[in-house]
Amino acid sequence: MSSLTFLERQTLEKYLRMSGGYVLEYSDRTFQEFVCESVGVDIHDGKYAIDGGSKARKLRAFWKAESDIMVGTLLLALINGEVNTARDPDDATQALASQCRQIATRLLAGGPNLNKIKEQAKILNANHLSEQIRRLEESVDKDPSLAIGTAKELIETCCKTILAERGKPLPGTPTVSTLTKETLKELKLVPEGIDNAARGADVIKRLLSNLGTIGNNLAELRGLYGTGHGMHGSATGLSARHAKLAVGAAATLAVFLFETHQDTKP
Template sequence: MSISETTRRNIVDFLRVEKVVWRGRLDAINFLERIFNLKELPSTDGRFREAYEDIWKHTVINDDWESDWVYDYAPFDLLRGSDKDFLNFLCEMIHPIVRADAKEVEHLVGLFNDSLRCEGWELIETISLGGRPVFSARQNIGIPGVTLEVVTNVLNTDYVMQQVNRMQSEVGNDPTLAIGTAKEFVETVCKSILNERLITYDEKLELQPLVKLTCQELGLVGKDISASVRAAETIRKLLNNFAVIAQCLAELRNPYGTGHGKGSNFRGLQPRHARLAVNAAQTVGVFLFETHLEKASSLTPSSTTEKT
């Protein structure tokens, strides 16, 4: 558990004080089945075997539980259990199917994020449903959001936005998906830069040569750094390692990412490994794109580039 009990209680206390109906316009069973398998969880009532029967008895037949019972219901363990269940619960609370009032949703998102950000999490809009936002949880993995936002805003495509959201939100939930998407993100940034600079290239180019070509066109090859620049040798080493990072991302994706089938005995990497790959991919992608934007005003329709 990385989201502390204190933060969870702060959110729950707010919901209780403001008397927020956690299930929205759904009944308890329909809402909770969007998150949990109620027929596999145990009952807290000795007369029943499963949570489904328990909840049905006390919220439909008798309706004798307090309205906020869900926060303390032991089988869900929302206050001390998995981050995934707690975050899914919050996301479902503000789902368009559950809650119709857009202003209330905006209010709740603000409250949730105010508390979650101190724990390194936030709820972000990932898709829309009938013109209404659908939210998912994203872990803040240390890349300056405003810088990454520049990339997504300038490229301004749903595909890039989906890549960014997917690799950030799935670090903890699906590391293999995050790793595969991290490689795709760098590929997308490089190809976008080359396309905008009117540079021809082989669409089937592997990631490492693609990054090398992009660095070359941006004047980011080690030999392009003047010896008069302070710490020139260190800068050269950093820039030359971009291609190494690209190669590592490609090699990591092959056995662990989403681009290849897996055997029945496959065991994926841990979230910390995926976080390392995503951090590296975003660092490379953001730096390349920032450099491209800085030099955009001097671009000409040729393969000749201004050197750093």
């Protein structure tokens, strides 16, 4: 499943002229040939026709079913093909093509995949968590500072949700470091919980110790570069690649904690 966001899909559909069920000027045959040549799959395969038989519906199904790498590869091929054959595109069309190329490049660059944490939000029926995920998806490239701040908040929401579900909510406004520590303890993920006789115990302990520092490190990063604090007027922020690192780390920790919570519920 690709990590295309709702806004990215809207942008792509506009450029690829998919509103009438079409994809650019391709016929069924030429579209099949183009997709096969680009990514080696048959776009007319039944798994892409689950929502309908039009080319646009099959392409949407392809976006849902395939990985970021495959989707990004096909998108870039479609965009480049259209740019090379278009006659005198206006400024708006060229700008839209540039936006679409950036989307394809993000997919190919391996941006943070938030699908796993989305699944957890659905399982927990957590609307606030879903809103944070949406904000992360939309800001990681466009507003790195917001993404970094939201990554830290994601860890806080994760820990508060787990502790509340287990009847162990913390009073007041605990720090993200305290929340992470208490959540790891409640889930019995603290390093002391690993039997020294267990195979690979030292490695597991180191991994768990590192897990416990993610929340605190994100809080420090947020204080330096994220949203939530006024900065000097000439201050410069971090780039999208730094935001991807922060978001990826937060999502990995959150998924691990949620999955452990689900597997070990009392």
